Amino acid sequence: MQSYExxxxxxxxxxxxxxxxxxxxxxxxxxxxxxxxxxxxLSIREMAKQLYDFGRDVPxxxxxxxxxxxxxxxxxxxxxxxxxxxxxxxFNPESRLKGYxxxxxxxxxxxxxxxxxxxxxxxxxxxxxxxxKWRREGEWFYIDxxxxxxxxxxxKETT
Numbered sequence: 001m002q003s004y005e006x007x008x009x010x011x012x013x014x015x016x017x018x019x020x021x022x023x024x025x026x027x028x029x030x031x032x033x034x035x036x037x038x039x040x041x042l043s044i045r046e047m048a049k050q051l052y053d054f055g056r057d058v059p060x061x062x063x064x065x066x067x068x069x070x071x072x073x074x075x076x077x078x079x080x081x082x083x084x085x086x087x088x089x090x091f092n093p094e095s096r097l098k099g100y101x102x103x104x105x106x107x108x109x110x111x112x113x114x115x116x117x118x119x120x121x122x123x124x125x126x127x128x129x130x131x132x133k134w135r136r137e138g139e140w141f142y143i144d145x146x147x148x149x150x151x152x153x154x155x156k157e158t159t
Contacts, residue, residue, distance in 0.1 A: 025072065052092050061091060071120035077110055
């Protein structure tokens with residue numbers, strides 16, 4: 001058995017947990033992921049690894065955007081502005097959240113929701129168009145969290 005330094009173990013477990021979360025999100029949740037057979041879980045896990053790598057840094061993500069349209073539509077918010085939510089797309093929503101936390105001294109931003117789409121670009125545009133009257137600026141919307149989640153779920157059902 002190979003021995004790892006504590007730092008290496010921490011890095012591996014952090015990476016593995018991130019992959020697991022992405023795989024569960026792709027499958028539609030922890031229960032749904034667990035209900036899959038081994039081959040299906042391995043296939044989804046490979047996809048999660050690829051998306052994790054794509055979302056690792058900005059240059060990699062920018063290059064991946066040219067060819068890979070799979071990813072997540074997510075909702076990020078801050079408790080100071082409960083009705084102001086960011087609805088965006090990312091290969092790795094957890095990584096995107098970390099980017100917001102960097103600029104926030106209390107690290108209060110929360111990833112409220114993320115749903116996997118085969119074409120996250122089309123899905124994001126559809127959600128933005130649906131909520132156009134609530135758009136504040138860019139990908140930020142004055143909208144109730146439940147309403148935003150409902151619209152993403154509704155779109156997922158139709159795709």
